[in-house]
Structures are given as structure tokens and as C-alpha cells.
Amino acid sequence: MPGDRGIPMVVVDGANVVGSVPDGWWRDRAGAAARLRDSLATVPAAGLPGVPAPVEVVLVVEGQARDIPPGPPGVRIARAPGSGDDEIVAVVRVSAPTRRTVVVTADRGLRDRVTTLGAEVRGPSAVPR
Numbered sequence: 001m002p003g004d005r006g007i008p009m010v011v012v013d014g015a016n017v018v019g020s021v022p023d024g025w026w027r028d029r030a031g032a033a034a035r036l037r038d039s040l041a042t043v044p045a046a047g048l049p050g051v052p053a054p055v056e057v058v059l060v061v062e063g064q065a066r067d068i069p070p071g072p073p074g075v076r077i078a079r080a081p082g083s084g085d086d087e088i089v090a091v092v093r094v095s096a097p098t099r100r101t102v103v104v105t106a107d108r109g110l111r112d113r114v115t116t117l118g119a120e121v122r123g124p125s126a127v128p129r
Contacts, residue, residue, distance in 0.1 A: 006098070014059050056074075
């Protein structure tokens, strides 16, 4: 059973989740990523629908958002040196064989890449915004 492999990891595709709501994020990409980081603060202790707490949260950021400062405890920032999707795949490649791993994204290509590695996928609405 996937949930029996320790604390689940939730990997959030920062650019995709931020971009899922047309709220002007493009005017301040780093600020939008920082707001998402802060909104994820409750997830480690609360979990997600169908993913009970506790969970480890990894927010993958890229481009202009890569320089956001660390945020609340329990939300780790993974700073992609290039493609955020490639960084997410690298995180999943390490995590999925040993524990339940859930990727939050709406990117179809990324969904295919991570499910092949054993991860589950949820859409952007699965996390608080």
C-alpha cells in the first residue's frame, strides 16, 4: 500500500500552480511564488484530500521565482537550475521508489513523466492558494 511507505512527499510545480489562476502573477513572479510558498504552510500538518498528514512538502521554483527566500517550516524550496519540470522529475525519481509521492501540477507532459516513475498527480486546486 503506498501510504505504508513512510511520510508521503507532496511536490508542488510552483510555476504551474501559480499560473493556474490569472491574478496578475506575471507582473511579479517571485512575489507570486512566495505567496504560494506561504499558503503551503498548513499542508505538512493538514495533508491534502486523500493524502493524510503528516506530509513533506517540496515547492519547485524556476526562473525569476528561484530566488525567493526560505519560508515556513515544513515547506522545502527546490530551486531548479533550468527546467522546473526536469527538477520535479529528479525529485520524484529519488522519492517515488521509497514512499508515496504526489505531484501537484496541471501540466500533461509532466504528469506523464512522473506517473511513469510511480508518482500520483493532483491538480493545482488540491493545494491552498
